[in-house]
Amino acid sequence: MNVLLERLGIRKLLNLGVTEQLGLESSVRVQLSNLIAFLGIFSNVQYSIFFTIAEAPYYQVMNFVHTIVVFVFFMVFYFNLKGRYALSKFILVFIISVPLLCVSTFSFGTSGGFYYYFLVFAIIPFVLFSYDDKWWILFLFLMNTSFYVWFEFFGRPGVFREGTLLYRKDIQDLFRVNSVVSCLSFVALVMFYFLRNINRIQKEMIRINDHKDRIFSILAHDLKGPMGTMSNYLGYLTRSLPEREELVMGLKELKKSINQSYLVLESLLDWVQNETKKTQCNPKNLNFSVLLKSTMDILNIQATNKEILWETKVPNDDSIYCDERMTSTVLRNILSNAIKYSHPKGKVVIEAKHVSSFMEIQVLDQGIGMTSDLLEKIIEGKRFTSEFGTVGEKGTGLGLLVCMELLKEQGGSLRVVSLPDLGTKIFIQLPLKR
Template sequence: MKSVIKRIGLRYLLNLGVNNQLDLQTSVRVQLSNLIAILGIVSNIQYSILFTIAGAPNVWTMNVIHFFVICTLSYILYLNQKEKYSLARIILVFTISVPLLFVSFISFGNSGGFYYYFLVFALAPFVLFSYEEKFWILIVFLSNNLFYVWFEFFGKPGEFIKGTLLFDSFIQELFRINSVLSSLFFVALIMFYFLRNTNRIQKEMIRTNAHKDKIFSILAHDLKGPIGTMNSFLGYLTENIPEKDELVVALKELKKSTNQSFLVLENLLDWARNESKKIPIHMEILSLISIVQNAKDILDLQATDKKIRWEIIVPDHIKVFCDERMISTVIRNLFSNAIKFSYPNGTVSIKGIHLGKYAELTISDLGIGMSKDQIKQIENGNPFPTTFGTQGEKGTGLGLLVCKEMLKNQGCTMNVTSSPNLGTKITIQIPNSF
């Protein structure tokens, strides 16, 4: 029942057709077109009832028109859901004026003030279309203003049947007051919604600029160091003929710098793709132990260099339902962090268990740990200052944030428990195949 209510709820209707692939401005326009369509449906139902009660001229003809307009506005919501946004907007800006034309021509004339709505609809295209679609903005603006001018200066009052409510001039005046107030309400509602989303766009721009600065900072500092180290060692190797021991040391340093650069770039690219919502998700049933073993094999050399011992207890039968590339990136990041922040000769423990609808994977170490402030930054989704591993390994402060967001995108959760100098335990819950 809850899901049914949610599907027919206002929030659901307003967000028909909105998805992660749309930029924020397009999302706002889709939401506004949905809002106007919903208001149009409600208004046509309302006036159809009022006209019938008040005995408006040609009321049944108007009811038929209202019915077709309601159907068209419902179809516009369907078009948005099918991501045919431009067609939906074009049909919308012309459809909303249709009942007004018929009301003013065959029913009320310029009585009741219904033609005031033309001024509202003349403003609608400015919030529905982009500047590149100025042709439609101009057409709709001019046509609605011409309709308003015609009925204001050349229109005639409606002819109402004696004995009906509308024959009373007081009732006609009430309709006029309602038209004025409704027009002002619709303008206020649309502009308020537009301002609200303009504020969202401004915040998004601030956030995007902050991300851009973070990327430049990482490129300038976290990549400059390892690439400079590689350049120095390569220069040394090309200008001298080192002894075997010196060559081994140089190659190890080169490998360390290469690994560090690769990790920085991988985290940076995953973070940037995730922030731009451009990561496709392909969910499938996978073996948890296979994912864990693949990540362990990739990082074996890094663990061997620090004499880190693996302790893996993951039953073969545990299956998970997730995106293989994403979950592999997450587990590889968590294993890499566990090695990086563990002391030499330490142990990295990986344990997997089946818990109802989820498989739980716990990665723990006895390394340098994290402060409460760092954990809070991770929970809030904020980058934190770069930290160094036990042998001077440098990170970006993005790895755990990338993991958290990737897990969230797959319906997974992550819990971090850590204390300085006491190690870190990270538990992730992944939906299983059952």
């Protein structure tokens, strides 16, 4: 079904005017207005053909009305495309009743059952407008309901010329059946689409709440500890002046806490920016060895404290086509994790080689590794509890998630191979220079 919609261009039509700046609920209402306009165009063209064939009374006038209404429906698409959503919706809810009013007044009367559509159009405002527009919803509901009541109790059957198709009772009944089936189908389609998107909104709300809980958890645990350590030590310094060796040792611990807090905060901000689609990707040709050296310099204290040995096998002159900030964040997260989960005096190996049109970077550690369940959660982007490092370092559980999303933005990829107690090997692919 999705493939068929894509080929017919209907999906693109339904998404006219939908932008990243719109919230999910607003996007759904824009899509619904496009859907109703599309159905309106289809039904007006269809009935123009039917009226002409059946020689309905004043069918020339009705065809003229249908032409104007179809033009206005196209204007609904245009206004949505230009971001004038409110105008688009108000035009739509008023214009859809016009052909029904005309056909039930001048042409068919109550014979074809077209006035049943007024009941359908009475509920359309409830899915197109938000609760803030409740008075418009009430007005449009009462207007369409009044039209229905008028034709149901005060309307008269149409007068059809003898010899035409509509003079036959079975043809009139056929139009009535078509009206009932069309009304039910219209309601079912709109409500199904509405329910489908309500389901999307509910899932998005669950995802947002999960992200909010994760952010609060990180702020409460992963930043509270280092901040408390820094506060306690600075308080100690204000009360007494320690010996030089104690001072140097304390300052090293203080710097370690600051670096840990910085990495946690940076990972959190990168993740939030990517989730809210505010990350800007500006790729250019960059020397990979330079990027790698800058990252290793930042993490050098962390590696030195655990006596981790770096082993690099990276060509000095190879360039990749990437966003510098995003790629630096990816490398920093990957190498920081490699240090964190490596045993003291361990080794982290970094290799780079060409694979097709990509550079593949491999980062291998001989640390504690990961279980298959944890690895599966990371790959699927599910929430999980980050394990402590080999000397008690705490992580956010966001590092690899951020890396996968940032690499995806640049046309790259990430793959993880890991076994408990045997270490982890991470494969990163980024496009080569252009």
